[in-house]
Amino acid sequence: MEKIILSEKDPNFKNEIASQPGAESFMRCFTCGTCTASCPVAEVHDEYDPRRIIRMAVLGMREEVLSSDLLWMCSRCYTCAALCPQNVKFTDVISILRDMAVKQGYASRERLEQARELDRMIQTIRCRMIDNKLHPKKKNVEEIKSIVEEELNNKW
Numbered sequence: 246m247e248k249i250i251l252s253e254k255d256p257n258f259k260n261e262i263a264s265q266p267g268a269e270s271f272m273r274c275f276t277c278g279t280c281t282a283s284c285p286v287a288e289v290h291d292e293y294d295p296r297r298i299i300r301m302a303v304l305g306m307r308e309e310v311l312s313s314d315l316l317w318m319c320s321r322c323y324t325c326a327a328l329c330p331q332n333v334k335f336t337d338v339i340s341i342l343r344d345m346a347v348k349q350g351y352a353s354r355e356r357l358e359q360a361r362e363l364d365r366m367i368q369t370i371r372c373r374m375i376d377n378k379l380h381p382k383k384k385n386v387e388e389i390k391s392i393v394e395e396e397l398n399n400k401w
């Protein structure tokens with residue numbers, strides 16, 4: 246397990262996050278793990294763990310949090326926020342962290358915009374695929390393929 250030297254971390258990071266609308270209660274997290282257990286992304290991604298991201302933020306791990314690829318994995322479904330017993334709005338926290346990553350030079354503005362576009366595209370594909378299962382004769386497959394192909398050509 247990685248050793249964390251707290252004196253090397255940034256104690257202001259958590260206050261910076263908590264001062265923004267939506268993140269006021271994030272330090273109330275008592276690491277119960279309900280968010281991680283209910284997260285559809287954590288279900289398919291071994292390293293994605295909202296509880297861990299909150300812990301790292303509370304410990305002042307600014308660079309590790311803001312430069313992490315995991316910041317961009319959240320689908321912003323609000324499941325964790327709805328179930329959190331401490332009223333931590335993780336979905337809002339992740340949006341704040343993404344904004345901070347852009348403003349503090351850890352990620353480009355394009356990445357933020359493309360992450361939003363990607364979420365929209367994924368929902369489009371999901372709806373088309375459900376439609377395809379319910380009505381196989383409608384042949385949505387070609388449309389799904391072309392949406393995926395177009396997105397694959399849009400590099401971050």
Ligand code: SF4
Nearest residue numbers: 274276277278280329
């Ligand atoms: S559900 Fe809430 S209190 Fe529990 S680990 Fe997640 S953020 Fe923390």
Ligand code: SF4
Nearest residue numbers: 284319320322323325
């Ligand atoms: S909002 Fe993000 S972290 Fe929370 S359950 Fe949905 S995908 Fe997981």
